Amino acid sequence: AQSVTQLGSHVSVSEGALVLLRCNYSSSVPPYLFWYVQYPNQGLQLLLKYTSAATLVKGINGFEAEFKKSETSFHLTKPSAHMSDAAEYFCAVRGPNSGGSNYKLTFGKGTLLTVNP
Amino acid sequence: DTEVTQTPKHLVMGMTNKKSLKCEQHMGHRAMYWYKQKAKKPPELMFVYSYEKLSINESVPSRFSPECPNSSLLNLHLHALQPEDSALYLCASSQHRDILTYEQYFGPGTRLTVT
Numbered sequence: 001a002q003s004v005t006q007l008g009s010h011v012s013v014s015e016g017a018l019v020l021l022r023c024n025y026s027s028s029v030p031p032y033l034f035w036y037v038q039y040p041n042q043g044l045q046l047l048l049k050y051t052s053a054a055t056l057v058k059g060i061n062g063f064e065a066e067f068k069k070s071e072t073s074f075h076l077t078k079p080s081a082h083m084s085d086a087a088e089y090f091c092a093v094r095g096p097n098s099g100g101s102n103y104k105l106t107f108g109k110g111t112l113l114t115v116n117p
Numbered sequence: 118d119t120e121v122t123q124t125p126k127h128l129v130m131g132m133t134n135k136k137s138l139k140c141e142q143h144m145g146h147r148a149m150y151w152y153k154q155k156a157k158k159p160p161e162l163m164f165v166y167s168y169e170k171l172s173i174n175e176s177v178p179s180r181f182s183p184e185c186p187n188s189s190l191l192n193l194h195l196h197a198l199q200p201e202d203s204a205l206y207l208c209a210s211s212q213h214r215d216i217l218t219y220e221q222y223f224g225p226g227t228r229l230t231v232t
Contacts, residue, residue, distance in 0.1 A: 032217045043121075043207055043223035044160070051218040090159055094217045103148070103214040105221055107159035
Protein backbone atom coordinates (compact mmCIF):
# COMPACT_ATOMS: atom_id res chain seq x y z
CA ALA A 1 0.00 0.00 0.00
CA GLN A 2 1.03 3.56 -0.66
CA SER A 3 2.02 5.77 2.26
CA VAL A 4 3.79 9.04 2.98
CA THR A 5 5.72 10.18 6.02
CA GLN A 6 6.09 13.84 6.85
CA LEU A 7 9.13 14.50 9.00
CA GLY A 8 8.46 17.17 11.57
CA SER A 9 4.96 17.93 12.79
CA HIS A 10 5.92 21.57 13.35
CA VAL A 11 8.38 23.73 11.43
CA SER A 12 9.12 27.32 12.44
CA VAL A 13 10.96 29.77 10.18
CA SER A 14 11.62 33.48 10.11
CA GLU A 15 10.01 35.67 7.48
CA GLY A 16 12.26 35.69 4.42
CA ALA A 17 13.96 32.41 5.31
CA LEU A 18 13.92 29.21 3.29
CA VAL A 19 10.96 26.90 3.84
CA LEU A 20 11.66 23.16 3.67
CA LEU A 21 8.90 20.67 4.47
CA ARG A 22 9.86 17.03 4.19
CA CYS A 23 7.87 14.17 2.70
CA ASN A 24 9.02 10.63 2.04
CA TYR A 25 6.89 8.10 0.24
CA SER A 26 6.67 4.37 0.37
CA SER A 27 5.73 2.73 -2.88
CA SER A 28 6.80 -0.21 -4.98
CA VAL A 29 5.76 1.57 -8.16
CA PRO A 30 6.06 5.21 -9.22
CA PRO A 31 3.50 7.12 -7.20
CA TYR A 32 1.49 10.24 -7.86
CA LEU A 33 2.28 12.79 -5.17
CA PHE A 34 0.48 15.91 -4.05
CA TRP A 35 1.08 18.76 -1.62
CA TYR A 36 -1.97 20.46 -0.13
CA VAL A 37 -2.15 23.48 2.17
CA GLN A 38 -4.85 24.11 4.76
CA TYR A 39 -5.28 27.54 6.29
CA PRO A 40 -7.07 27.77 9.64
CA ASN A 41 -10.74 26.86 9.44
CA GLN A 42 -10.58 26.26 5.70
CA GLY A 43 -10.52 23.36 3.29
CA LEU A 44 -7.48 21.98 1.50
CA GLN A 45 -5.95 23.73 -1.48
CA LEU A 46 -3.66 22.01 -3.95
CA LEU A 47 -0.17 23.52 -4.07
CA LEU A 48 1.36 21.19 -6.64
CA LYS A 49 1.42 17.63 -7.89
CA TYR A 50 3.91 15.14 -9.32
CA THR A 51 2.62 12.94 -12.11
CA SER A 52 5.96 11.77 -13.62
CA ALA A 53 6.12 14.47 -16.30
CA ALA A 54 8.98 16.37 -14.62
CA THR A 55 10.90 15.78 -11.42
CA LEU A 56 10.93 19.46 -10.43
CA VAL A 57 7.40 20.68 -10.00
CA LYS A 58 6.44 24.31 -9.57
CA GLY A 59 3.26 25.19 -7.78
CA ILE A 60 1.30 28.15 -6.60
CA ASN A 61 2.45 30.84 -4.19
CA GLY A 62 6.15 30.32 -5.05
CA PHE A 63 6.33 26.73 -3.80
CA GLU A 64 8.10 23.94 -5.61
CA ALA A 65 8.96 20.31 -4.93
CA GLU A 66 11.48 17.88 -6.36
CA PHE A 67 10.76 14.20 -6.84
CA LYS A 68 13.83 12.13 -5.97
CA LYS A 69 13.34 8.46 -6.65
CA SER A 70 16.70 7.47 -5.12
CA GLU A 71 15.69 9.09 -1.84
CA THR A 72 11.93 8.31 -2.12
CA SER A 73 11.34 11.94 -1.30
CA PHE A 74 9.13 14.79 -2.45
CA HIS A 75 10.15 17.72 -0.25
CA LEU A 76 8.36 21.07 -0.53
CA THR A 77 10.43 24.26 -0.65
CA LYS A 78 9.99 27.99 -0.94
CA PRO A 79 12.99 30.33 -1.12
CA SER A 80 11.56 33.07 1.06
CA ALA A 81 8.81 32.59 3.64
CA HIS A 82 5.99 35.06 3.96
CA MET A 83 3.72 35.54 6.94
CA SER A 84 0.80 34.39 4.81
CA ASP A 85 2.45 30.96 4.37
CA ALA A 86 1.61 30.02 7.95
CA ALA A 87 -0.67 26.99 7.63
CA GLU A 88 -0.86 23.20 7.83
CA TYR A 89 0.74 21.37 4.92
CA PHE A 90 -0.18 17.84 3.88
CA CYS A 91 1.73 15.55 1.57
CA ALA A 92 -0.48 12.93 -0.10
CA VAL A 93 -0.07 9.97 -2.43
CA ARG A 94 -2.24 8.10 -4.91
CA GLY A 95 -1.11 5.07 -6.76
CA PRO A 96 -1.75 1.51 -7.75
CA ASN A 97 -2.05 -0.75 -4.78
CA SER A 98 -2.97 -4.33 -4.22
CA GLY A 99 -6.27 -3.43 -2.63
CA GLY A 100 -7.54 -2.03 -5.89
CA SER A 101 -8.43 1.27 -4.29
CA ASN A 102 -6.31 3.33 -6.63
CA TYR A 103 -8.55 6.32 -6.13
CA LYS A 104 -7.66 6.70 -2.48
CA LEU A 105 -5.66 9.75 -1.54
CA THR A 106 -3.48 8.82 1.42
CA PHE A 107 -2.34 11.78 3.52
CA GLY A 108 0.65 12.26 5.71
CA LYS A 109 0.08 13.49 9.25
CA GLY A 110 0.73 17.08 8.27
CA THR A 111 3.30 19.73 9.13
CA LEU A 112 2.31 22.98 10.77
CA LEU A 113 4.39 25.86 9.41
CA THR A 114 4.84 28.89 11.64
CA VAL A 115 6.41 32.05 10.21
CA ASN A 116 7.94 34.46 12.69
CA PRO A 117 8.29 38.18 11.93
CA ASP B 118 -14.82 27.81 -11.91
CA THR B 119 -12.79 25.45 -9.70
CA GLU B 120 -14.93 25.78 -6.64
CA VAL B 121 -16.56 23.27 -4.35
CA THR B 122 -19.13 24.84 -2.06
CA GLN B 123 -20.42 23.45 1.21
CA THR B 124 -23.32 24.46 3.41
CA PRO B 125 -23.74 25.15 6.21
CA LYS B 126 -20.38 26.51 7.33
CA HIS B 127 -21.10 25.64 10.96
CA LEU B 128 -23.63 23.24 12.48
CA VAL B 129 -24.48 22.48 16.09
CA MET B 130 -26.81 19.57 16.67
CA GLY B 131 -28.04 17.45 19.51
CA MET B 132 -27.66 13.70 19.59
CA THR B 133 -31.31 13.14 18.67
CA ASN B 134 -31.41 15.61 15.78
CA LYS B 135 -31.48 14.92 12.07
CA LYS B 136 -29.53 17.29 9.84
CA SER B 137 -27.91 17.31 6.42
CA LEU B 138 -24.71 18.67 4.96
CA LYS B 139 -24.68 19.82 1.37
CA CYS B 140 -21.89 19.95 -1.20
CA GLU B 141 -22.01 21.31 -4.73
CA GLN B 142 -19.60 21.54 -7.67
CA HIS B 143 -20.08 22.79 -11.21
CA MET B 144 -16.81 21.60 -12.72
CA GLY B 145 -18.34 18.58 -14.43
CA HIS B 146 -16.48 16.25 -12.09
CA ARG B 147 -17.82 12.69 -11.92
CA ALA B 148 -16.25 11.67 -8.61
CA MET B 149 -17.21 13.17 -5.26
CA TYR B 150 -15.91 12.40 -1.79
CA TRP B 151 -16.74 12.96 1.87
CA TYR B 152 -13.93 13.26 4.40
CA LYS B 153 -13.92 13.70 8.16
CA GLN B 154 -11.13 15.71 9.75
CA LYS B 155 -10.47 15.88 13.47
CA ALA B 156 -8.35 18.66 14.91
CA LYS B 157 -4.65 18.45 14.06
CA LYS B 158 -5.19 15.30 11.98
CA PRO B 159 -5.27 14.63 8.24
CA PRO B 160 -8.61 14.08 6.49
CA GLU B 161 -10.04 10.57 6.66
CA LEU B 162 -12.00 9.25 3.71
CA MET B 163 -15.62 8.32 4.44
CA PHE B 164 -17.43 7.83 1.13
CA VAL B 165 -16.70 7.95 -2.59
CA TYR B 166 -19.25 8.46 -5.35
CA SER B 167 -18.43 7.76 -8.96
CA TYR B 168 -20.96 8.71 -11.63
CA GLU B 169 -23.55 9.27 -8.90
CA LYS B 170 -23.16 5.77 -7.54
CA LEU B 171 -21.67 4.96 -4.15
CA SER B 172 -18.45 3.11 -4.88
CA ILE B 173 -16.91 2.92 -1.43
CA ASN B 174 -17.98 3.20 2.17
CA GLU B 175 -14.97 3.22 4.47
CA SER B 176 -16.80 1.32 7.21
CA VAL B 177 -18.64 4.44 8.29
CA PRO B 178 -21.39 4.02 10.93
CA SER B 179 -24.94 4.01 9.58
CA ARG B 180 -25.74 7.23 11.43
CA PHE B 181 -24.01 8.86 8.44
CA SER B 182 -25.96 8.43 5.22
CA PRO B 183 -24.63 9.83 1.93
CA GLU B 184 -26.72 10.73 -1.07
CA CYS B 185 -25.83 11.91 -4.56
CA PRO B 186 -29.01 13.31 -6.18
CA ASN B 187 -27.20 14.35 -9.37
CA SER B 188 -23.70 14.82 -10.74
CA SER B 189 -23.28 18.23 -9.10
CA LEU B 190 -24.69 17.58 -5.65
CA LEU B 191 -23.61 15.50 -2.70
CA ASN B 192 -25.41 15.32 0.63
CA LEU B 193 -24.50 13.79 3.94
CA HIS B 194 -27.49 13.01 6.17
CA LEU B 195 -26.80 12.88 9.87
CA HIS B 196 -28.90 11.17 12.52
CA ALA B 197 -28.31 10.20 16.14
CA LEU B 198 -24.73 11.37 16.13
CA GLN B 199 -22.35 11.07 19.06
CA PRO B 200 -20.16 13.83 20.53
CA GLU B 201 -17.10 12.10 19.07
CA ASP B 202 -18.52 12.78 15.60
CA SER B 203 -17.75 16.47 16.10
CA ALA B 204 -15.26 17.37 13.37
CA LEU B 205 -14.70 19.28 10.15
CA TYR B 206 -16.51 17.53 7.30
CA LEU B 207 -14.90 18.11 3.93
CA CYS B 208 -16.33 17.47 0.52
CA ALA B 209 -14.08 17.02 -2.51
CA SER B 210 -14.47 16.29 -6.20
CA SER B 211 -12.26 15.14 -9.05
CA GLN B 212 -12.74 14.67 -12.77
CA HIS B 213 -12.66 10.92 -12.54
CA ARG B 214 -12.24 8.53 -9.64
CA ASP B 215 -9.68 6.21 -11.18
CA ILE B 216 -7.36 8.49 -13.16
CA LEU B 217 -4.59 8.97 -10.67
CA THR B 218 -3.19 12.21 -12.03
CA TYR B 219 -6.40 14.09 -11.38
CA GLU B 220 -6.30 16.08 -8.18
CA GLN B 221 -9.15 16.42 -5.75
CA TYR B 222 -10.65 19.83 -5.20
CA PHE B 223 -11.81 20.45 -1.66
CA GLY B 224 -14.60 22.58 -0.29
CA PRO B 225 -14.19 24.81 2.77
CA GLY B 226 -15.85 22.27 5.04
CA THR B 227 -18.67 22.21 7.57
CA ARG B 228 -17.64 22.51 11.20
CA LEU B 229 -19.95 20.12 13.07
CA THR B 230 -20.43 20.14 16.82
CA VAL B 231 -22.55 17.44 18.44
CA THR B 232 -23.84 18.30 21.90
